[in-house]
Amino acid sequence: MPREAGVPSGTLIMMVLQVLRNGPLHGYAIAQRIHLLSGDELRVEEGSLYPALQKLLMQGWVKAVWAVSESGRKVREYHLTVSGRKQCEAEVNEYERMAAAVKAVLKGAR
Amino acid sequence: MIWRRLYYLPRRSKFERELAEAMSAHQEEMGGPRGVGNTLRLREEAADIWGWGWLEEWKQDVTHGVRVFRRSPSFTITAVAVLALGIGLNLALFQILNGAFIAPLKLRDPETLVRLFQNSKFGFSSGVNYNVAQFIKTETDVFTGVVFEQRAQMGWRDTAEQVAVRFVSANYFDEFGASASFGRLFHDGEDARASIVVSEEFWRSHLAGDPAAVGSKVFLNGRPATIAGIASFYGVRNSTSIWAPIENIEYFYPGSPLKSDWHSRNVDVYARLRPGGSLDAAKQALITPIAELGKVRPELEDQPWIDLSSGANHFRRPVDDLETAIAISLLMGIAVLVFSIACANLASLMVSHLSARAAEFQMRANLGAGRARVLRQLLTESSVLVAAGLIGGWFAGYAAATLIAANTGAPFEISLTPDWRLAAGASAIGWLALLIVGLVPALRTIRGENKNRMQRVLVGVQVTSSCVLLLTAGMLARKFQDVATADLGFQFEDIAVLEVSLSQYGIKPAAAANYWAALRDNVASDPRLRGVALATTVPLGGSLNEGSFDRDAPGLKVVRMTVDAPFFSLFQIPLLSGRTFQAGDTRENAVIVSRRLAERMYGSPNVVGKAFPKSGEGPRATIIGVAADAKLLKITATNTAESYSPMMPDNMNDALLMARVDNNHLDALRAAANRVNPAITPAVHWMRDDFESRILAPKLMGFGAVAVGLLALSLTSLGISALVAYSVSLRTREIGIRMALGARAESVLWLIVRGLTWPVVIGASIGAFAVLGGLSTVLQGEPFFVDSSDPLAIAGALTALIVAALGASLGPAARALRIDPSTALREQ
Known part of the structure; x- marks a missing residue:
């Protein structure tokens, strides 16, 4: 049974950037994609997704444009900008480095 | 990032709308909203990321504040008006102070400017001979x-x-x-014949401040001249009304000896040092040329040399004299007092206003607003008031300063364009107002205090300030009454003065004596002119020669007059003993003293034949007569006496002629002068005009002080009235019970007014002590000369204060008596 937890702290921005690398998505789709990719492990709440998206907008890492969803609704689609792509790479690299380090510690201490 | 945040700021409603739409689309995709009611909160949290949330809150507070104030318009209008007037008055005076004392002297490169003095072994002189100065200018390159x-x-x-x-x-x-305010000034190498430049001060007072005055023709010494421009320049000590080209002096003074004379040293000369040059080097460099000049110019037989000093010392700040400084400081003090009354008053009103809103604050607290949040809201509200007051005050101050500048012929410079000092002053005043009107009542409100102790302190402060102002006003008003109605001891009503600078026309003292003798004959033969006298100083006029005798008559200022024999009969100053001047009297051997001088110096009016002054070395004159006291020059002063010396031949160039003129025939006097020498243009005016301008200052001070005192008093009455009303509202229930139990009207009245007694008594005592113990010593001296023990002034001021305090408390107190016990008990 999936636990359906919130996302680990500090990783939401990175994950949003990462899922946008494959093309623009609207808010609900971003949440869905993260949910799916995590194997139903992670659920992104509105209450944390939209502040994160506002932050991305403010940093200039994404751009928002109006579009029409598959279901025919008018939605805000978020596009990754060039600086957003760079930021994504930097964050992913940093995260992987940290994760490896944490893993090593856990393994060594076992 | 900061740019994106700023970009967001003006577009945030669009951004927020987009956010809201995106979020609602999100919810629809999810299949309808889950938690109704929290979408707004989620949206706000998301929008807060941009960091402008505080702005929203502030905007809310401002909107709320405006709404609150709109709901009580009378309170708001009163508050803004009081603040605007208080701030405006302070700003206007600060502008004057700024222009007078603080702003730097307007003078180009003062450090390279020097003043020249022409000295010789026979004496020192502050002036330089015109031709010597011309020589330095054209023949040397120092x-x-x-x-x-x-x-x-x-x-x-x-x-x-x-x-x-x-x-x-x-x-x-x-x-x-x-630089020119309008038109153009003089420049080197330009022909400026018969054109003049007018000072801005003079332009405002005499030409109505009309820019069209430039290019118009006016008459100076009876000769036409064109106004080339208006200059705002204060220049060398003593104010200047008009500048005229010195090259053209003969046009205004036919026969002027200036350019041919190598003796007199009557030109003030300034010079600009060469870049890098020093004062001493310039002085050295002048020695040889001046010595050479002495060889070719035998007129310079006293072998002069030129001394230099720093030039900037000779330039004045717009206000350099002590009297004006005292007067302005006093005004500033008054303005601050009035402002403190106004603010204390407003704070008191604010407390009442806020206590009426107690329920609102209770509700906010219940909804979870912290004290800091409520305090911020209250301060925002009061800063709305103060901001409105500041805007109003800026305009009021501008208007007041313009009015003062236009009506006083201001001896100070008022810059009407705001500078940073003025802005700093305004914001200081604003902060002060916010502190008193905003912070104090707000703190009191959030603490939930319900006592009116603070309001009583505020009333005490107001009473103190009003008391100071009223006592000062009373004394100044009495002084004016005194001056305007007092017998000065001489008759000047029909007397006209004729003055002319004969030396400017190249007339030597011997010829001047002939001029005056001929004029005197002409006056004597005209039936419209009765009586004539000569003096070097005209009573009520401008210049003053004053001395003191510290050993023989300490504290007494003696006005020294130089007059001829008919002077006393012309002005109807009785000679109490002895005689007037006659042939053979000189300033070395004869003097007439006033009775007061005789009594102060010798202890008796019978002093004819005694030596004057009483003690002292060297030759002393003999007192030949004692005249009645006459306040000839300082009409407000209480510490003066007079001494008279006879006119001597060498006084003739400084003489003025005074004549009793029938039926306003001023033209007869002018015609008499014209018959003596048509090339000479004397000035003629009435002494009563001099008197009017002499009493102008005490008049303005008296009326101004009374007006300010009444303003302060009415503000204070307002404050007292508000306090009483407030304390009645707090004690409605208690009063109701007392009335129900059969208390008498007097005891209820006393219950209400009792709280006021101490603030009024203590406030008035502090105020009276401040005036009678400290301020009055300033007011007794120059230039006020008030009588600080005048019982009428003191009693009047204190009575006005007490009557106003009682009157102000009566209205609300009477309302308390009409309280219906049953209604009062049903309350709460």
Whole structure:
């Protein structure tokens, strides 16, 4: 049974950037994609997704444009900008480095 | 990032709308909203990321504040008006202070400017001979520029008024760095014949501040001249009304000896050092040329040399004299007092206003607003008031300063364009107001205090300030009453003065004596002119020769007059004993003293035949007569006496003629002078005009002080009235019970007014002590000379204060008596 937890702290921005690398998505789709990719492990709440998206907008890492969803609704689609792509790479690299380090510690201490 | 945040700021409603739409689309995709009601909160949290949330809150507070104030318009209008007037008054006076004392002197490169003195073994002189200065200017290269200036008094328009004129070289304005407000000034190498430049001060007072005055024709000493421009320049000590080109002096003074004379040293000369040059080097460099000049100019038989000193010392700040400084400081003090009353008053009103809103604050607290949040809201509200007051005050101050500048012929410079000092002053005043009107009542409100102790302290402060103002006003008003109605001891009603600077026309003292003798004959033969006298100083006029005798009559200022024999009969000053001057009297052997001088110096009015002054070395004159006291020059002063010396032949160039003129025939006097020498244009005016201008200052001070005192009193009454009303509202229930139990009206009244007794008594005592113990010593001296023990002034001020306090408390107190016990008990 999936636990359906919130996302680990500090990783939401990175994950949003990462899922946008494959093309623009609207808010609900971003949440869905993260949910799916995590194997139903992670659920992104509105209450944390939209502040994160506002932050991305403010940093200039994404751009928002109006579009029409598959279901025919008018939605805000978020596009990754060039600086957003760079930021994504930097964050992913940093995260992987940290994760490896944490893993090593856990393994060594076992 | 900061740019994106700023980009967001003006577009945030669009951004927020987009956010809201995106979020609602999100919810629809999810299949309808889950938690109704929290979407707004989620949206706000998301929008907060941009960091402008505080702005929203502030905007809410401002909107709320505006709404609150709109709901109580009378409170708001009163508060803003009081703040605007208080701030405006302070700003206007601060502008004057700023222009007078604080703002830097307007003078180009003062460090390279020097003043020249022509000294010789026979004596020192502050002036330089015109031709010597011309020689330095054209024949040496010690300086890059040499500026000339000669002072004169000339008749303005119909010559009824004498104005201060300076004849200056064409480079005057450029060297000193003055610029034209309108029109153009003099410049080197330009022909400026018969044109003059007018000071801004004079332009405002005499030409109605009309820019069209430039290019118009006016008469100076009866000769037409064109106004080339208006200059705002204060220049050398003593104010100047008009500048005229010195090259052209013969046009205004036919026969002027200035350019041919090598003896007199009557030109003030300034010069500009060469870049890098020093004062001492310039002095050294002048020695040889001046010695060479002495060889070719035998007139310079006293072998002069030129001394230099720093030039900037000779330039004045717009206000350099102590009297004006005292007067302005006093005004500033008054303004601050009035403002403190106004603010204390507003704070008191604010407390009442806020206590009426107690329920609102209770509700906010219940909804989870912290004290800090409520405090911020209250401060925002009061800063709305203060901001409105500041805007109003800025305009009021501008208007007041303009009014003062236009009506006083201000001896100070008022810059009407705001500078940073004024802005700093305004914001300081604003913060002070916010502190008193905003913070104090707000703190009290959030603490939930319900006592009116603070309001009583505020009333005490107001009473103190009002008391100070009223006592001062009473004394100044009484002084004016005294001056305006007092017998000065001489008759001047029908007397006209004729003055002319004969030396400017190249007339020597011997010829001057002939001029006056001929004029005296002409006056004697005209039936419209009765009685004539000569003196070097005209009573009620401008210049004053004053001395003191510390050993023989300490504290007494003696006005020294030089007059001829008929002076006493012309002015109807009785000779109490002895005789008037006669042939053979000289200033070394004869003197007439006033009764007061006799009594103070010798202890008796019978002093004819005694030596004057009583003690002292060297030759002393003999007292030949004792005249009645006459306040000839300082009509407000209480510490003066007079001494009279006879006119001597060498006084003839400084003489003035006074004549009793029938039926306003001023033209008869002018015609008499014209028959003696038509080339000479004397100025003629009435002594009563001098009197009017002499009492102008006490009049303005008296009326101004009374007006301010009444303003303060009415503000204070307002404050007292508000306090009583407030305390009645707090005690409605208690009063109701007392009434129900059969208390009498007096005891209820006393219950209400009792709280006021101490604030009023203590406030009035502090105020009275401040005035009678400290301020009155300032007011007793120059230039006020008030009688600080005048019982009428003191009693009047205190009575006004007590009557106003009682009157103000009566209305709300009477309302308390009408309280219906049953209604009162049903409350709460």
